[in-house]
Each structure stands twice: as structure tokens, then as C-alpha cells.
Amino acid sequence: MNPFGPLPDPQHLFDHDEAAQAFADILDARASEDEIQAFLVALTARGETMVEIAAAAQAMRDRMIPIDAPEGAIDVCGTGGDGHHTLNVSTAVSIVVAACEVPVAKHGNRAASSKAGAADTLEALGLDMERAGRMAEETLKDLGICFLFAANHHPAMKRIQPIRQRIGQRTIFNLMGPLANPARVKRQLIGIARPAYVPVYAEALHHLGTEHSRIISGDEGLDELSLAGGNEVAVVEPEGVRFQRTTAADAGLPVHPVDAIRGGDAQHNANELRKLLLGEHGAYRDAVLFNAAEALLVAGVVETMPDGVEEAAEAIDKGLANALLDCWVRYR
Numbered sequence: 259m260n261p262f263g264p265l266p267d268p269q270h271l272f273d274h275d276e277a278a279q280a281f282a283d284i285l286d287a288r289a290s291e292d293e294i295q296a297f298l299v300a301l302t303a304r305g306e307t308m309v310e311i312a313a314a315a316q317a318m319r320d321r322m323i324p325i326d327a328p329e330g331a332i333d334v335c336g337t338g339g340d341g342h343h344t345l346n347v348s349t350a351v352s353i354v355v356a357a358c359e360v361p362v363a364k365h366g367n368r369a370a371s372s373k374a375g376a377a378d379t380l381e382a383l384g385l386d387m388e389r390a391g392r393m394a395e396e397t398l399k400d401l402g403i404c405f406l407f408a409a410n411h412h413p414a415m416k417r418i419q420p421i422r423q424r425i426g427q428r429t430i431f432n433l434m435g436p437l438a439n440p441a442r443v444k445r446q447l448i449g450i451a452r453p454a455y456v457p458v459y460a461e462a463l464h465h466l467g468t469e470h471s472r473i474i475s476g477d478e479g480l481d482e483l484s485l486a487g488g489n490e491v492a493v494v495e496p497e498g499v500r501f502q503r504t505t506a507a508d509a510g511l512p513v514h515p516v517d518a519i520r521g522g523d524a525q526h527n528a529n530e531l532r533k534l535l536l537g538e539h540g541a542y543r544d545a546v547l548f549n550a551a552e553a554l555l556v557a558g559v560v561e562t563m564p565d566g567v568e569e570a571a572e573a574i575d576k577g578l579a580n581a582l583l584d585c586w587v588r589y590r
């Protein structure tokens with residue numbers, strides 16, 4: 259008996275049409291939950307190709323409910339599933355970068371394979387996630403930041419999310435989500451948990467089209483720039499993809515072990531994020547500055563990593579990032 263039902267057997271590589279049909283069948287509920295689960299687990303074990311990632315992301319884009327975004331809006335997100343359970347770096351980066359007057363359309367979800375996803379932590383900070391999702395277009399226009407709840411803009415995800423949580427490990431959906439931002443941003447900083455996959459993922463994004471995006475991965479398998487060692491960076495532009503390496507020293511920042519930014523549950527992570535925005539120094543601040551600098555390069559508002567670190571630090575130290583979070587929580 260075929261455990262995948264109408265879905266193809268992931269033992270072989272799919273061409274574009276085959277992958278597109280498979281994800282259409284998943285997203286349009288033509289496969290059962292058990293068949294989808296078996297398919298996703300087998301595909302993860304085999305390893306996804308550029309063609310499959312791009313086709314899957316396009317299937318999500320074709321079915322999403324979009325919003326209008328200001329010119330120059332970016333997204334900062336990680337694919338999750340890295341198993342390190344660090345504090346919410348991309349969430350903090352989004353707030354800091356938005357405080358630097360770069361609109362940030364944060365696309366995210368509740369935790370699928372970690373202790374606390376972006377939505378869980380923002381909720382613990384006092385953000386009414388239902389209202390934030392409903393008013394995303396307004397807050398992006400008025401405050402320069404919003405949270406785009408995947409389930410609100412990708413209706414099929416309401417059915418898929420429990421399957422992902424049952425699987426409890428990263429799947430191709432970790433890779434698809436960042437490539438299907440409902441604000442249709444043309445500039446993104448995307449962290450992935452697999453350094454060896456940076457070229458594959460970058461080519462998928464290039465295939466889909468972007469103005470200037472960067473795919474990053476820490477050597478330890480972090481889905482963000484790591485302060486502990488080296489990092490893979492792919493710069494994706496219309497002309498093609500180029501690869502580079504970066505370390506904390508390139509941004510003028512000290513080295514910290516990954517354990518220094520170990521997170522906990524949503525409340526713990528929220529407390530640490532608030533302390534960061536209130537000016538607390540340490541490894542978490544340095545991790546946020548490092549990644550915020552890369553995001554500001556993506557946005558085109560700085561030309562070097564040290565300049566990005568300086569601008570991000572100013573947004574924190576002048577209280578701009580903390581004030582922005584407060585305005586977002588109170589927004590009606």
C-alpha cells in the first residue's frame with residue numbers, strides 16, 4: 259500500500275511540474291493528514307532540491323492572501339528547526355530594524371519545532387496576536403512593522419500546522435514559509451538551519467525573483483548569523499548569487515558561544531527581549547546587532563557591517579526600539 263496516497267514517492271527527485279502538483283494536492287487538501295505526514299518526513303530524509311523548494315513556495319504564493327506594503331519593506335526571519343533553542347533573534351532584529359525606519363513585514367508563526375516561535379514571544383510581550391494579524395496592513399503603514407501570521411494569509415496552513423507539530427522536526431514547510439511573504443517583499447534576510455543548504459536555497463529564491471536578499475546560516479547549524487564562529491552568506495540579486503563568509507569580527511563584535519543566547523519558553527524569551535530593548539548589554543544584544551546589521555545591508559541603508567551595528571545600537575540606546583514595541587502593543 260502506498261503511504262503517500264496521491265502524492266509522489268520522495269525516493270526520486272521531482273521535476274517542477276511534479277513538485278508543483280504535489281504541493282497543490284497538499285495545500286488543497288487532496289491528500290490525507292497521514293499521507294502528508296509520511297510525504298514530508300520522507301522528503302526531509304531525502305533532502306529537498308532547489309526545484310522542489312521553489313515550486314513549493316510558488317504553490318504557497320499562488321494561494322496566499324496578500325497585503326499592501328510600503329516601498330522598501332523587508333522581511334527578517336529564520337526557518338527555525340535548528341534545535342539550538344536560542345532566544346528570538348530575528349524577532350528582536352525586526353523591531354530594531356523597524357526602529358531604524360526600515361519597514362519590516364515580519365512573517366511568522368507559532369513554534370512548530372522549537373520552544374517559542376516569534377508569535378509566542380510577541381504574545382508574551384503583550385501583543386494581541388489576533389488584533390496584530392488583523393491590523394497588519396495598518397501597523398506596517400503607520401508604525402513600520404507588522405506581524406503576518408502565516409495561518410491568516412495561508413489558509414491551508416491551519417490544517418498543515420498540527421501535522422508539522424506532530425512531526426516535531428523541520429520539514430520543507432520551514433523552507434517554504436519565508437519564500438511566501440504575504441507583503442510580497444523584494445528584500446529579505448532569511449536564516450536557514452543548514453549551512454550546506456545555503457546554495458540550494460539561494461538558487462530557489464533567485465528562481466522566484468528578488469531585488470536584494472541574503473541567505474545566512476551559522477556553521478553550528480544556526481538559522482541566523484552566529485557570533486561563535488563562521489557563517490555562510492549568499493547574496494541574491496537579479497544578476498545572480500554570490501557567496502561569502504562572515505564572522506563577528508567583520509562587524510566589530512566579540513565572539514560568544516551559542517550557549518550564551520540559549521532561550522527558554524515564550525515568557526523567558528519575552529523578558530530577555532524586553533531587557534535587550536531597555537539597553538542590557540551581553541551576548542543577546544551582540545547577536546541582534548550582528549543580524550540587524552546584515553538586515554540593514556539588505557535594506558540598502560548602510561554599506562558596511564560596522565555601520566549597520568552602529569545604527570542598530572543607536573536605535574536601542576536612544577529607546578526607539580523599545581518605544582516602537584510599546585506603540586505596537588497599544589495600537590488600536
